[in-house]
Amino acid sequence: MRSSSICVVGSLNADLIAYVGEEGSAASYATGSNFEMAAGGKSLNAAASIASLDPSVTLVGRVGSDDLGNFITGTLRSRGISTEGITRDERIHTGVGHVRVNLEGEYDTVVVPGANGNFSAADVDAYLDGHEPPAFVVLNLEVPLPAVRRAATRFRELGTTVVLNLSPVHAEARTLLRLADVVVLNRSEACHVLDVPPETDDRLLLTALREAGARTPVLTLGGGGVVALDGNDVVQEKVEPIRLVNSIGAGDSFLAAMVLAMANDHPFPVSLRAANEAGRLVCGRPESFLRPDDIRRIENVIGVPLAKGSITPAQVSENIRG
Template sequence: MGSTSICVVGSLNADLIAYVGEQGSAASYATGSNFEMAAGGKSLNAAMSIASLDPAAVTLVGRVGSDDLGSFIMGTLQARGISTEGVISDDRIHTGVGHVRVNPEGEYDTVVVPGANGKFSAADVDAFLDGHEPPAFVVLNLEVPLPVVRHAATRFRELGTTVVLNLSPVHAGARSLLRLADVVVLNRSEACHVLDVPAETDERLLLTALREAGAKTPVLTLGEGGVVALDGNDFLQEKVEPTQIVNSIGAGDSFLAAMVLAMANDHPFSVSLRAANEAGRLVCGRPESFLTSDDIRHIEKAIGVPLAKVS
């Protein structure tokens, strides 16, 4: 990727994942078919997926605790070749935890205990920027405190960085961030929540309303319906091939990573959406929550061009 750089700022979690068995549950008791621990969090997932093409191109900035879970996350990042220079180890609080249950259909629910993510601060962002050249792209989400996301979006944009914001998990105040990002990615339910409109609102109307609320390039993910977006005056739509869902954890993060990878390598936005769509589909089909180098080859075959710049 040459001098192109992508900075992912935000959350790092240890995901404790329980797969609910086919027999379901009785009362408040469910029997699981499998359990695993994985490095997760929206920011970590995105960084891991970006690193599947070029580990040197991505920097991850966030916090973990000085505990066994934090060491597990650091080891996972280092094994993927991602620098941990931007990850602060906090000895005052535990590493963030995602307590995840995946049902037999591959859908999940999560209880997130923020831990060190909740202590991530504007000062952490400033410290990183004071010691590094501004990246070409920054990827943000809402798994760290909203004022910190607002500060990061403002600082990076002032430095000329393209700001890509995943408006998830959505909560009060999220709408105020729309004007601070160059590209905003969210799903239908998140869009309806942010705009305070009925769930059945037409997709084009949602995109138009997001644009009017300040989103320069709004992207609306639709699950098995694919993705729609407004790029300038162009309405873009990409369908997705059906897939057997094993685990949808990380699908949105992998979507985001592939989109930014394609953008960073100067592909048209329509191609970036096509790559993102395929990335989300691939990750849904297996337990892991991020892309592999084999996935990159599948994505390149699907979009018909290499993701990386040709020297």
């Protein structure tokens, strides 16, 4: 895999994570069992998981010129991820995710965008004007829609394969479907963007997404695995059950492994199988990102080497969680 073959564009947050204790809550008051601050955001999570297997990944986004921004850039450097594509915003604070994880490992988040809200088409242009286009770019909707649209358009014009995670979904998300090569979303997001009932059949959802412009729609089903439409073929991959410890970062790790497999020219079903296992591994432990030794576990599931060339694992940092 050539240098900088994968670029992740979008959000970087400082996540403030509270774990609800066994005492639970009374009225509006909950007692926590643990707290940690972590570098997060959908784009940073995906880049961190990719870097665990391929440290040549690049990350493009914004943080504030504050202590939280220093924390994020320091954490990225500790994992061997270049901060060259990170802009320090003098006008506003670093984005913050206020995360609460319950005893079942499920979570909810309040996100204050901060510098992510200032990420713009100009940031995309500035990066591309100074760098060779990568083979793949990974996008999501945690930064303003015009910036996402500009990134999808420009990268695609340059021959880059555009992978779009349609999350967090909103009313205008449907307008981006035609701009991506691969669109990844869960069932509830698909029903929202298509404005159809929540009980709509999976295959009908995939067909509707294709008709709305998504070339290769991928529907994640949580514990049910994944189903996708690859050309005229419906591809379905199941996932082995696991005791849920922490679901933060599962979707981002799914994306990371899928794109890594695609970047190494694996067939699409194999890429989905690798992605399933990556999400499963992350759900089964407190950490919210892939580790270097996960490549062997993923390869055991897909039955072939994930990387056709050698991949040098980056140093693991415990500061990236979700």
